Amino acid sequence: MLKEKYQKEIDEIISRYPVRRSALIPLLYLAQRDEGFVSEAAMKEIAGLLRLTPPQVYETATFYTMINLKRVGKFHLQVCKSLMCALAGSDTVVEWVKTKLGIGLGETTTDGLFTLNAVECLAACGTAPMMQVNDDYYERLTEQTFDRILADLKQHGTCSLKTGPFMWPEAPMRNEK
Amino acid sequence: MPKHELILLKNMMEPGYTGSLHDYERAGGYQALRKVVGKVPPAGVTGMVMKSGLRGRGGAGFPTGLKWNFLPKDYIGPKYLCCNADESEPGTFKDRQLIERDPHQILEGILLACYAIGSETAYIYIRGEFVLGAKILEQAIAEARTAGYIGSNILGAGITVNVWVHRGAGAYICGEETALLESLEGKRGLPRFKPPFPATNGLYNKPTVVNNIETLANLPHIVVRGPEWFASIGSPPKSTGTRVFCVSGHVKQPGNYEVPMGVTFRELIYEHAGGMRSDKSLKAFIPGGASAPFLTPNHLDVKLDFESVAAAGSMLGSGGVTVMEEGTDIVWAALRLMEFFYHESCGKCSPCREGSSWLVQTMRRIVAKRGRMEDLETLVDLCKNIEGRTVCAFGEAEVAPIMSTLKHWRSEYVTLIQEAEAANLIKLEPAVRH
Ligand SMILES: Cc1cc2nc3c(=O)[nH]c(=O)nc-3n(C[C@H](O)[C@H](O)[C@H](O)COP(=O)(O)O)c2cc1C
Ligand code: FES
Numbered sequence: 255m256l257k258e259k260y261q262k263e264i265d266e267i268i269s270r271y272p273v274r275r276s277a278l279i280p281l282l283y284l285a286q287r288d289e290g291f292v293s294e295a296a297m298k299e300i301a302g303l304l305r306l307t308p309p310q311v312y313e314t315a316t317f318y319t320m321i322n323l324k325r326v327g328k329f330h331l332q333v334c335k336s337l338m339c340a341l342a343g344s345d346t347v348v349e350w351v352k353t354k355l356g357i358g359l360g361e362t363t364t365d366g367l368f369t370l371n372a373v374e375c376l377a378a379c380g381t382a383p384m385m386q387v388n389d390d391y392y393e394r395l396t397e398q399t400f401d402r403i404l405a406d407l408k409q410h411g412t413c414s415l416k417t418g419p420f421m422w423p424e425a426p427m428r429n430e431k
Numbered sequence: 432m433p434k435h436e437l438i439l440l441k442n443m444m445e446p447g448y449t450g451s452l453h454d455y456e457r458a459g460g461y462q463a464l465r466k467v468v469g470k471v472p473p474a475g476v477t478g479m480v481m482k483s484g485l486r487g488r489g490g491a492g493f494p495t496g497l498k499w500n501f502l503p504k505d506y507i508g509p510k511y512l513c514c515n516a517d518e519s520e521p522g523t524f525k526d527r528q529l530i531e532r533d534p535h536q537i538l539e540g541i542l543l544a545c546y547a548i549g550s551e552t553a554y555i556y557i558r559g560e561f562v563l564g565a566k567i568l569e570q571a572i573a574e575a576r577t578a579g580y581i582g583s584n585i586l587g588a589g590i591t592v593n594v595w596v597h598r599g600a601g602a603y604i605c606g607e608e609t610a611l612l613e614s615l616e617g618k619r620g621l622p623r624f625k626p627p628f629p630a631t632n633g634l635y636n637k638p639t640v641v642n643n644i645e646t647l648a649n650l651p652h653i654v655v656r657g658p659e660w661f662a663s664i665g666s667p668p669k670s671t672g673t674r675v676f677c678v679s680g681h682v683k684q685p686g687n688y689e690v691p692m693g694v695t696f697r698e699l700i701y702e703h704a705g706g707m708r709s710d711k712s713l714k715a716f717i718p719g720g721a722s723a724p725f726l727t728p729n730h731l732d733v734k735l736d737f738e739s740v741a742a743a744g745s746m747l748g749s750g751g752v753t754v755m756e757e758g759t760d761i762v763w764a765a766l767r768l769m770e771f772f773y774h775e776s777c778g779k780c781s782p783c784r785e786g787s788s789w790l791v792q793t794m795r796r797i798v799a800k801r802g803r804m805e806d807l808e809t810l811v812d813l814c815k816n817i818e819g820r821t822v823c824a825f826g827e828a829e830v831a832p833i834m835s836t837l838k839h840w841r842s843e844y845v846t847l848i849q850e851a852e853a854a855n856l857i858k859l860e861p862a863v864r865h
Contacts, residue, residue: 270595270597272509272635273616273617273635275616275617275618276597276615276616276617277617278617279597279598279599279600279614279617280597280598282600283598283600304617313619314617314618314619317602317619317620317777318559318599318600318601318602318620319600319601319602320559320560320599320600320601321600321601335767335770336521336721336767336768336771337521337522337721337753337764337767337768337771338521338522338679338680338751338753340767341679341680341681341753341755341759341764342680373601374519374521374603374771374774374775375519375520375521375522375721375771376560377518377519377523377524377526377527377558377560377561378524378527379521379522379523379524379677379679379680379685379751379753380524380677380678380679380685380686380687381524381685381686382679382685386560389562389563390562390563391563417563418563419450419531419532419563419567420524420527420528420531420532420563421443421528421531421532421687422524422528422685422686422687423684423686423687425443425444425445425446425448426444426446
């Protein structure tokens with residue numbers, strides 16, 4: 255149950271809004287952080303917390319693509335496929351995933367580590383091609399950096415190639431990391 | 432040295448600038464707030480913004496001061512400021528940089544706007560994927576709260592403003608201001624019918640202003656350096672100030688470039704973004720994000736201001752400039768954008784919901800060389816039945832790529848269809864129209 259585990263955080267979130275329902279997306283995120291996806295039980299509990307009906311929670315949860323109603327792999331690879339990335343070769347990135355991991359769009363590797371999805375523009379069009387893995391952006395992908403990202407994720411659970419505070423082009427004098 | 436004076440990107444261009452409160456204050460930050468709080472009446476701040484000529488940077492270019500003035504005057508009760516950091520228009524990535532590199536510039540803008548409109552609560556609606564941006568904003572808010580800029584009794588002047596970060600969850604439509612409000616209320620992001628406008632019936636049905644992040648970031652500079660100074664930059668009187676243009680596609684140096692409005696596309700693309708990435712010449716460009724009609728090399732000398740781009744048959748929109756080189760398949764490019772709009776149609780209005788599905792299927796068929804000549808009429812017919820028949824401007828946006836590429840590169844559509852006809856494949860494919 256979310257309430258027992260996160261009572262304080264839940265109260266704090268609800269207190270930001272004059273109307274309880276506004277806390278719905280933040281609480282769905284909380285549930286997703288907890289379990290990796292949003293289960294029906296969690297949606298029912300959130301409905302109770304916000305004094306909504308379960309369908310009200312469900313209709314919101316299903317509208318937003320970032321709310322996962324099914325379990326995804328430990329690393330959710332989301333490759334941007336919108337035009338600006340496509341001009342820079344994003345279709346090739348999807349092919350890399352397919353050949354290197356043997357999964358197609360919407361699929362998860364059998365070890366449960368990687369899920370692949372193609373998504374729409376993530377506001378990184380100037381540093382294309384790019385992908386988001388869980389919370390992190392990886393930009394200006396090449397096959398070499400891509401291989402390293404997969405290897406690092408597998409081995410260390412994270413990769414130092416992820417983007418920090420964004421600026422492109424970099425400020426003069428500031429050398430590339 | 433940049434050719435033009437930087438305003439919004441100035442701090443972050445300083446080597447070593449971290450965006451912390453300390454760095455921001457050292458660069459002169461929060462002086463605008465100190466200058467007005469308790470000293471200049473709120474209406475005076477709105478007056479400055481009106482005089483500066485500042486227009487919204489979110490897409491529509493609505494005059495900011497005028498928007499604030501629409502709030503009911505003697506209203507007693509809560510009013511809200513919603514800061515639009517949804518940035519999901521393909522081709523646009525400036526708000527991300529403004530947020531992650533100089534968050535206090537935005538917070539000071541938010542505080543000035545709240546002061547001017549008399550709002551005690553601001554929500555920053557940030558797209559869900561900007562996890563880092565949301566974290567940076569939250570840290571900055573905590574710093575500003577400790578320093579007495581946010582919270583109750585700001586600068587000892589008895590004014591309260593609280594700022595909250597609210598993450599979206601992956602829906603382009605939530606950048607549209609009324610869909611944003613619905614989403615912030617915990618609902619599906621379906622745009623509202625206007626009127627009534629957010630100025631009178633906005634968040635929780637209360638008077639509300641929705642402003643883009645870049646719009647807000649301009650406010651401290653207008654207050655400190657004066658509206659006359661701001662109004663002298665760019666292409667006055669209608670397009671004042673600078674804009675951070677996001678250049679993407681086939682250029683040597685894609686990225687964010689801040690230039691005064693009124694420079695030409697030629698200057699932006701060939702001087703700032705380094706020109707084409709190879710020896711192929713420019714074939715097409717999109718001047719203002721995915722919703723803006725495509726333009727051709729003949730339009731390179733058009734000025735980057737609201738009126739000039741509109742006169743050229745497109746729009747300045749979100750400031751996302753995407754460049755395509757010779758050899759780019761234009762019909763494929765239009766299809767890519769159409770796939771985006773099809774995916775993002777929220778489903779509220781039938782012409783858009785059904786029409787986007789038809790459009791995308793027809794386009795896919797043409798690109799796959801299974802099209803037929805009547806498809807071109809079907810495309811135009813569908814577009815005309817979507818445009819102007821939807822609750823929000825998404826309808827105009829989704830037809831822009833197809834209508835504009837049909838206008839400038841019709842022959843490429845025709846060639847694809849002729850190839851299909853020659854291959855005689857169409858006989859096997861009955862027209863699919865659902
Ligand atoms: C489909 C659609 C998507 C939009 N997306 C955004 C967006 O991502 N960010 C934004 O600031 N404005 C976006 N807008 C414009 C907003 O509706 C609104 O005009 C703007 O946030 C107002 O702020 P401004 O006056 O400061 O520009 C969008 C509009 C439409 C119709
Ligand atoms: S098109 Fe891929 S990030 Fe914008």
